[in-house]
Amino acid sequence: MATVNIRATVNGAERVIECEPDAPLLDVLRQDLGLSGPRFGCGVGLCGACFVLIGGRARSSCDFPAWAAGGQDITTVEGLLYEGTMHPVQQAVVDEQAAQCGYCTSGMIMSAVALLRANPAPTAAEVRSALDGNLCRCGSHQRIVRAVLRAAAQGTDVQDTGVRQEEAR
Amino acid sequence: MSGSPPPSPSLAANPRLSEWLDFSVDAVVTIRPGKVEYGQGVWTALAQIAAEELDVGLDQVLVAGVSTSSSPDEGVTSGSRSIEDCGGALRQVCAQVRAAFLAETAEKLGVDAAGLGVERGAVRTPGGQAGLTYWSLDEAALLDRAAQLTAAAKSPAQWSVAGRSAPRIDLPDKATGRPRFLHDLVLPGMLFGRVIRPPAPAATLDGVGEADLPAGVVVQVRDGSFLGVIAESDRDAVTAAERLARAARWTVRESLPDEDDLKGFLLSQPTEDQPVVQRPDTEAAARVERTCAAEYTRPFIAHGSMAPSCAIARWDGDQVSVWTHSQGVFPLRGALAHGLGLDPAQVTVRHVEGAGVYGHNASDDAAADAVLLAREVPGRPVRVMWSRPDELSWGPLGPAMLARLSAGLGTGGRIQTWRQDVWSNGFVGRPGIGGEPRLLALSHIAGGTPISAAPDGVPSGAMGATRNAVPAYDIPDLEVTRHRLLTMPLRTSSLRSLGAFLNVFAIESFMDELALAAGADPVGFRLAHLSDPRARRVIEEAAAMSGWAARPREGDRAGGTGFGLAFARYKGTSGYCAAVAEVAADTSISLRRLWLAVDVGRVINPDGVMNQVEGGAIQSASWALRERVRFDRTRITSVTWESYPILRFTEVPEVAVRIVAAPGEPETGAGELAQGPVAGAIGNAVADAVGVRVRDLPLTTEQVTRAIEQS
Numbered sequence: 052m053a054t055v056n057i058r059a060t061v062n063g064a065e066r067v068i069e070c071e072p073d074a075p076l077l078d079v080l081r082q083d084l085g086l087s088g089p090r091f092g093c094g095v096g097l098c099g100a101c102f103v104l105i106g107g108r109a110r111s112s113c114d115f116p117a118w119a120a121g122g123q124d125i126t127t128v129e130g131l132l133y134e135g136t137m138h139p140v141q142q143a144v145v146d147e148q149a150a151q152c153g154y155c156t157s158g159m160i161m162s163a164v165a166l167l168r169a170n171p172a173p174t175a176a177e178v179r180s181a182l183d184g185n186l187c188r189c190g191s192h193q194r195i196v197r198a199v200l201r202a203a204a205q206g207t208d209v210q211d212t213g214v215r216q217e218e219a220r
Numbered sequence: 221m222s223g224s225p226p227p228s229p230s231l232a233a234n235p236r237l238s239e240w241l242d243f244s245v246d247a248v249v250t251i252r253p254g255k256v257e258y259g260q261g262v263w264t265a266l267a268q269i270a271a272e273e274l275d276v277g278l279d280q281v282l283v284a285g286v287s288t289s290s291s292p293d294e295g296v297t298s299g300s301r302s303i304e305d306c307g308g309a310l311r312q313v314c315a316q317v318r319a320a321f322l323a324e325t326a327e328k329l330g331v332d333a334a335g336l337g338v339e340r341g342a343v344r345t346p347g348g349q350a351g352l353t354y355w356s357l358d359e360a361a362l363l364d365r366a367a368q369l370t371a372a373a374k375s376p377a378q379w380s381v382a383g384r385s386a387p388r389i390d391l392p393d394k395a396t397g398r399p400r401f402l403h404d405l406v407l408p409g410m411l412f413g414r415v416i417r418p419p420a421p422a423a424t425l426d427g428v429g430e431a432d433l434p435a436g437v438v439v440q441v442r443d444g445s446f447l448g449v450i451a452e453s454d455r456d457a458v459t460a461a462e463r464l465a466r467a468a469r470w471t472v473r474e475s476l477p478d479e480d481d482l483k484g485f486l487l488s489q490p491t492e493d494q495p496v497v498q499r500p501d502t503e504a505a506a507r508v509e510r511t512c513a514a515e516y517t518r519p520f521i522a523h524g525s526m527a528p529s530c531a532i533a534r535w536d537g538d539q540v541s542v543w544t545h546s547q548g549v550f551p552l553r554g555a556l557a558h559g560l561g562l563d564p565a566q567v568t569v570r571h572v573e574g575a576g577v578y579g580h581n582a583s584d585d586a587a588a589d590a591v592l593l594a595r596e597v598p599g600r601p602v603r604v605m606w607s608r609p610d611e612l613s614w615g616p617l618g619p620a621m622l623a624r625l626s627a628g629l630g631t632g633g634r635i636q637t638w639r640q641d642v643w644s645n646g647f648v649g650r651p652g653i654g655g656e657p658r659l660l661a662l663s664h665i666a667g668g669t670p671i672s673a674a675p676d677g678v679p680s681g682a683m684g685a686t687r688n689a690v691p692a693y694d695i696p697d698l699e700v701t702r703h704r705l706l707t708m709p710l711r712t713s714s715l716r717s718l719g720a721f722l723n724v725f726a727i728e729s730f731m732d733e734l735a736l737a738a739g740a741d742p743v744g745f746r747l748a749h750l751s752d753p754r755a756r757r758v759i760e761e762a763a764a765m766s767g768w769a770a771r772p773r774e775g776d777r778a779g780g781t782g783f784g785l786a787f788a789r790y791k792g793t794s795g796y797c798a799a800v801a802e803v804a805a806d807t808s809i810s811l812r813r814l815w816l817a818v819d820v821g822r823v824i825n826p827d828g829v830m831n832q833v834e835g836g837a838i839q840s841a842s843w844a845l846r847e848r849v850r851f852d853r854t855r856i857t858s859v860t861w862e863s864y865p866i867l868r869f870t871e872v873p874e875v876a877v878r879i880v881a882a883p884g885e886p887e888t889g890a891g892e893l894a895q896g897p898v899a900g901a902i903g904n905a906v907a908d909a910v911g912v913r914v915r916d917l918p919l920t921t922e923q924v925t926r927a928i929e930q931s
Contacts, residue, residue: 071455078455087404088397092526093608097861100526128397141395148387148827151835152259152576153394154401154526182869186861188526189259189576190838192872194831 059120061086062130072118077101079117080127088128088157092186099185102158103127109165111184128157131164139205140164143198151189159185163199172203228308230254231367234292238363240313241270243354247341249276251310252284254294255302256547257390258577260832260891262302264388265824269307272382273314273373274354275338283389286571288553288564296548296650298579298714300794300889303824307887311373317354319371320362325352376822376883383883385827390573402545402572403530407601410532411438412454413593414461415661416447416468417610420855421710422475431467433460439596440464444666448593450602474853476709482620483517486643489705496679496686496700504636504696508628511637512737516625516726518917520710520849521618522864527575528611529582533590534601539566540594544587545574548650552584555651556591559662559669578839580713582606582615584651588659609859614660617849618715619645619674619705621685623726628697633738635749637697640727642719644685645705646674649713660711673708682791688720688896691727692789693749710851716836717895720790721843724896725903725917728786732904733913742785742904743768752789754796754819754882759787761817761880762798780805784904790893795820796880797893799837801873801901805909808921811841811873811902816894818877821885829890833877836894842867844899846918 057068061084068083075094080086080103089112092100096111103112104126131138137145140163150156159182166173166181173181178199179192187195234240234254241251251270257263267281284290294306318338325343326333329350337344342353354362376383393400418425425445433440433449436456441448449464451457477485532543540562546552549569557564574583586604594602606614621644628637651658654675663671676684679702686702735745743763750756762785763769771783782805787798796819802812814837823829846865850858858864899917906924907913914927 074455082454086397087399087401090401090527091403091605092528093861095608095860098526128395132396137392137396144395145387145391148385148391148831150259150388150391150394151261151831152526152574153391154259154575156394157397160395179869186526186866186868188524188578188839188866190835190842190872191831192838192869193834193875196869 055118057117057121059122060124062126068117070117072116074117075113076103076115076117076120077112079120080112086127086129090154090157092155098155099158099162100155102161102185104161104165107165107168109162128160131160138164139202140167140199143202144195147194147198147201149191149194149198151191155185155187159187159195163202166199167203173199175200227369228305228312230292230294230305231309231312234309235366237313237317237365237367239292240310241317242363243359245282246355248280248282249274249341249354250282250284252291253306253310254286254292255297255306256286256571257573258297258545258547259575261388261825261828263390264386265303265828266307266310267389268382268386268824269310270314272379273311274318274341276341276354278381278386280341286549288549288567288569293550296551298547300790300891300893303887303889307824312369313367315373316367316371317362321354321357324357324362325350328352382824383822384825386825400573401527402532402543402574403527403605405532405543405572407532407534410601410603411450411452411597412457413448413450413590413602413604414457415589415604416449416461416465417614418445418664419470420472420475422473422854423470426469426471428464429467429469431463433463441593441596443592444664444668446592446661446664448589450593450597454605472854476851476853476855479851482519483515483622486620486622486705489707491643491703491705494679494702494704496681496702497690497698499698501697505628507630507636509630510737511626511628512734513626514730514733514915516623516722516729516915518621518722518725520620521715521843521847522612522849522858523578523581523615523715524612524864524866525575525577525581528606528608529586529615530574530603530605531583531587531590532601532603533587533594535594535598539568540591542567542569542587542591543572544569544583545572545577546583546587547577547580551650551652552587555584555657555659556588558652559588559657559659560591579618579715580616580650582611585615585660588661592661592665612859612864613856616649616711616713619647619685619712621719621722623689623722625726625730627730627734629734629738633740633745635693635695635734638691638695638699640689640700641703642685642689642701642723643703643705644719645708645712646676647684647712647714647718648677649674649711671711673706674712676702676704682793683718685719687718687791688723688727688788690792692752692755692792693746694751695749710849710856716839717892720788720892720896721840721899722917724786724788725844725899728788728897728900729903729907729913729915732784732907746787755787755789757880758796758798758817758819759785761878762800762815765815765817765876765878766800766802768800780909782905782907782909784901784906784908786897786900786904788893788896790888795888795890795893797897799894799897799901801898801905803902803905803909805906805924809845809906809919809924810871811845814841814873814875814898814901816875816877816897817880818890818893819880819882820890820893821887822883823879824887826879829879830877832890833894834875836891837875837898838867838872840895840898841873841902844902844917844919846920848918
């Protein structure tokens, strides 16, 4: 199949990627851009391991065609780091020891970041609802909910990288 | 106290100190466990043990990846034995190294070793530092010697690193997406392989028609019914595999049982019948005034790891290197060598972390796939990743089981007799078991070895389908029998807790049924049959945590709420766990809360134990409430997360875990002990809520409705 050039912003940087138009965005991120944070879990958008932010919304990248990513602002879990410092949600995951195998962790962090941008002070039930598209097989659910609530409890001065990048531009 | 502990079996098999650690990097102790990390946090706990006994900082301990070329052979990382076996070995080794270091230092300084200490790996004398460290001595002289058991390890009272909740060493990488998993590993010149699996367990490849394959395809591989493809990119390999799947012609036979009559299937197959316990007591039998009987079942259960299995292999001449997330690199090496007619010395197997592992999943099979494909492209590493549908249908499953129980009650509601018969396929089907490779691809190649019905180990009550088939209660007349199926239409092997999940569900459901028959409270009834004080303590603790005595009872509670308790001592010899569940039964069953009390002896990392118990509890709840492998007469049909649902964030209960302190007792594993008690507690809570006993797992609305209709 003929390749096309896809122009998108990935973790704050303008990128031009040559790929097949129907290649899954996940493949582009992992194989072409060398980002290991988004993970392959099921390939059909049912597990959440590959979640990234596309235009600020958390969604699966395994079933998102590369052509549709053109012109989009895409953030992966790597893009949440700010000058080497973890995003408050990432830090809260470590502080709460909110993982076992950690394979699903980056996707969950993306869902949590999207939630906190829209709703900075969620209830536990709202956190659970926001993470319902993310599966965890090890059973770390309640620690992850605690981590998201912990990040939220840091209040309105919780800065996430996406916001800081926008300010910097 | 830890005066003279029995030697760890791992140390007996790998007795040189230098096999376990080295000081080759300045100011760093590299420890080499033979047990692998797969999200259970064991490497953090092992590092704590080493830091504690050597008196170095936890930040000074580096854990080396497990490899057949450089690690002690500790077999398979399974059975919740890593802290006992590997931790036990490291404790003894490190205690001896510290003692030898101090003895040698004392000789050098001409002082008494008793006056010396170690701090961050440096000797501390009464006058301060002496400039001598683990790294300044002759490493060979220190480590090139056999382990002895003369140096006493510290007692828990002396611990400052072990026994505390150290943060997991792997979590910062995982929270920031840094490459850490095998799936992230990219080797120079790496190619990508995919395998096109048969459309059913009983299928033969007749031929492959013309397929328009992508330009990046390097080679197509066919050997018997094993069909694969190698390409320059994974994307091309996936596309090629899809097209080859459409072009392949198979003869498919019906070979699977009726998924709606698993009991009929289990009872109709040829079996090997073996006693687990036979302890007749004719006097007790004569005291029986009334008898009760019931049957409990579980379906086939899938591992459902979040990552599909993955492996990399590279052939260099007649040597092959394998990167895998297998639980056992040494057994895998042996099985690959045996299956391919190689000397084990020609095979090197390295472990790289994958997603969570809950037993013998498809990781070993992916390794065999990679080895077979890479043979076609010598010198080039080939990475093979499975698809989600293959992961849910071709990986080994936890077997369907039936437990048939009967008991006789005497005066005062005392249990006098107990019979338990367990039907199941075997749980012991790992690579190499029974002298067979037991690797999927090697069963598909021309002239390959079919995978025979899985063995099940010694029928001891600790292994295989008999794990926890022997009740922990004081029962005079006891008979337990295993019926291992000799046919295996669906491939089965080890899944977390083995038979304990169903056996404990059955025993604990039956205990509540007996308590009801005896007119006794479930907690009081259990305590009346338990003399082991540690067992009693966890039950009392879980009851207290959940407010058992003051729980809402029938008549004064909101409609549909139910509480249930269950208990087991894992394997009959390991950790103790009691669980209480609260469910709400409305139009569906929802699990609101779980309370668990565990006694796992002395604890290396309390938060690590809590994390394992919480996780085990939630996974067990998912099995008990949702999970069932679906199939028609030819193939498995539950191949996505829609057709094989697991508990989601909005469905998982709140879980409270309390560790009952037992610092004077040897440590036990914590990773599997919640599986049985949680299932039992949920079953008892459902019965409490709906007033009808549901004996067939999973406890879906459909099963509950059926049980109500049949009552």
